[in-house]
Amino acid sequence: MQDAQWDIIIAGSGLSGFTMAVECARRPFFQDKKILLLDRDAKTKNDRTWCFWATDEEAASLPPVVFRTWDSCLFFGNNFESVLNITPYRYRMIRGLDFYNWAKTTLDQYPHIHRVYANITGLNAQSGEVFTDQGNFKGQIILNSALTPVPLLPEASQLYPHPPLSPIRNPQSPIPNPQSAIPNPQSAIRNPQSPSYTFLLQHFKGYLIETPDPAFDPAVVTFMDYRLEQKGETRFVYVLPFSSKQALIEFTVFSPDLCPAEEYDAELNRYIHEFLEIRDFRVLESEFGVIPMTDFPFSPAAESKVIHIGTAGGFVKASSGYAFKRTQRKLLAFAGDWEKNGVPDPSLLRSSWRYRFYDSVMLRVLKENAVGGKEFFTGLFQKLPPSLVFRFLDEDSTFADDIQLLSAPPTWPFFKTALKQIPVLPKI
Ligand SMILES: Cc1cc2nc3c(=O)[nH]c(=O)nc-3n(C[C@H](O)[C@H](O)[C@H](O)COP(=O)(O)OP(=O)(O)OC[C@H]3O[C@@H](n4cnc5c(N)ncnc54)[C@H](O)[C@@H]3O)c2cc1C
Numbered sequence: 001m002q003d004a005q006w007d008i009i010i011a012g013s014g015l016s017g018f019t020m021a022v023e024c025a026r027r028p029f030f031q032d033k034k035i036l037l038l039d040r041d042a043k044t045k046n047d048r049t050w051c052f053w054a055t056d057e058e059a060a061s062l063p064p065v066v067f068r069t070w071d072s073c074l075f076f077g078n079n080f081e082s083v084l085n086i087t088p089y090r091y092r093m094i095r096g097l098d099f100y101n102w103a104k105t106t107l108d109q110y111p112h113i114h115r116v117y118a119n120i121t122g123l124n125a126q127s128g129e130v131f132t133d134q135g136n137f138k139g140q141i142i143l144n145s146a147l148t149p150v151p152l153l154p155e156a157s158q159l160y161p162h163p164p165l166s167p168i169r170n171p172q173s174p175i176p177n178p179q180s181a182i183p184n185p186q187s188a189i190r191n192p193q194s195p196s197y198t199f200l201l202q203h204f205k206g207y208l209i210e211t212p213d214p215a216f217d218p219a220v221v222t223f224m225d226y227r228l229e230q231k232g233e234t235r236f237v238y239v240l241p242f243s244s245k246q247a248l249i250e251f252t253v254f255s256p257d258l259c260p261a262e263e264y265d266a267e268l269n270r271y272i273h274e275f276l277e278i279r280d281f282r283v284l285e286s287e288f289g290v291i292p293m294t295d296f297p298f299s300p301a302a303e304s305k306v307i308h309i310g311t312a313g314g315f316v317k318a319s320s321g322y323a324f325k326r327t328q329r330k331l332l333a334f335a336g337d338w339e340k341n342g343v344p345d346p347s348l349l350r351s352s353w354r355y356r357f358y359d360s361v362m363l364r365v366l367k368e369n370a371v372g373g374k375e376f377f378t379g380l381f382q383k384l385p386p387s388l389v390f391r392f393l394d395e396d397s398t399f400a401d402d403i404q405l406l407s408a409p410p411t412w413p414f415f416k417t418a419l420k421q422i423p424v425l426p427k428i
Contacts, residue, residue, distance in 0.1 A: 249271065258290065298312065
């Protein structure tokens with residue numbers, strides 16, 4: 001199997017790898033292609049929960065594994081609280097394990113897609129080789145979501161039982177990239193001549209709790225609750241009720257560094273006691289995660305034979321950390337176009353410059369805490385219909401929407417930050 005030449009190697013079978021594999025499986029164009037799916041993990045654990053908003057029409061093209069949906073979203077901001085009317089969207093939740101099982105069952109019906117468990121140690125973009133602890137594999141096209149071209153997560157996050165992404169560590173087998181426009185972020189930060197990209201982490205811990213008595217309204221999700229002390233960062237909690245006695249409660253921080261481990265537990269317990277007023281509860285499961293948020297230009301453009309997808313391809317929305325629906329939308333469009341034209345077009349995987357610009361400014365505003373997430377989202381939800389905000393975050397807004405939106409938050413700090421960002425903006 002190692003010596004065989006593969007038409008397509010999908011390196012990494014998480015959200016983006018499985019999504020791409022299922023798209024290849026379903027589309028007749030890929031039926032005669034030899035496709036290999038590589039991952040070091042069998043994906044048998046519920047290692048994450050995906051939430052996102054989607055209309056019913058959008059949901060029809062998503063994997064049919066939604067675990068819960070909510071029509072009402074509670075928001076607690078700066079002296080402002082509201083039940084947001086999110087029509088025509090619904091807030092939806094998918095359990096990671098349900099998605100993995102659905103993808104595996106789907107792929108089992110397509111023998112031309114092979115799955116191999118292997119730890120990937122490097123890629124050679126020119127020769128199309130994938131180096132692994134199970135031997136090397138060679139492909140015409142490699143769709144990579146396993147290795148990030150630059151380190152995205154701090155060392156400490158690798159302690160997480162299932163580190164989500166591998167930075168390239170082995171200097172003998174990095175992704176060779178001599179002509180690439182991708183600069184090294186560390187040297188970019190150190191070199192005063194080069195632009196400083198913004199790196200922020202979205203890190204969170206969640207408890208799935210059960211109470212002996214009814215404590216939740218299963219019809220209402222708490223989308224963002226900013227009542228906890230912000231500590232000069234953006235900190236909020238969201239609550240996903242599964243029943244009147246069960247809910248997933250997530251404490252989330254946007255900041256450059258992780259918190260000490262005990263702080264996540266302390267803040268979760270404080271929130272449950274002080275704001276939910278729950279004294280008696282049992283933790284059934286817990287989840288910890290780190291999502292990199294950056295305006296670093298992960299060009300998914302083909303570097304020879306490698307196309308980066310998922311987080312490694314810059315799919316995570318830099319200003320919000322949402323990636324689930326974006327991944328589906330980008331890869332469905334990409335696969336459809338590939339099928340139609342016979343060749344993959346990685347430019348379809350990039351957001352337009354207009355949204356990259358907004359994200360870059362927003363990210364820097366958040367990092368410098370020029371405006372905290374609490375003030376920013378309060379400004380938006382107090383003044384604008386939630387559907388407009390969601391449309392904007394989905395990158396579906398019209399120019400008229402943008403004008404309304406840009407006038408809602410405290411605009412002066414954004415304007416000042418945009419001026420400071422001028423050296424970076426052409427390079428994002
Ligand atoms: C805990 C958590 C919760 C999240 N919640 C949300 C949410 O609610 N909504 C939302 O929109 N986004 C969310 N995200 C962000 C984003 O949607 C996910 O990170 C998503 O899984 C990213 O997809 P991906 O394909 O890039 O990476 P992954 O899904 O992480 O897949 C990468 C795959 O590569 C494999 N891999 C890594 N290194 C190697 C290696 N060296 N060799 C072989 N295989 C390797 C991993 O095992 C994994 O299967 C969340 C992220 C996390 C971590």
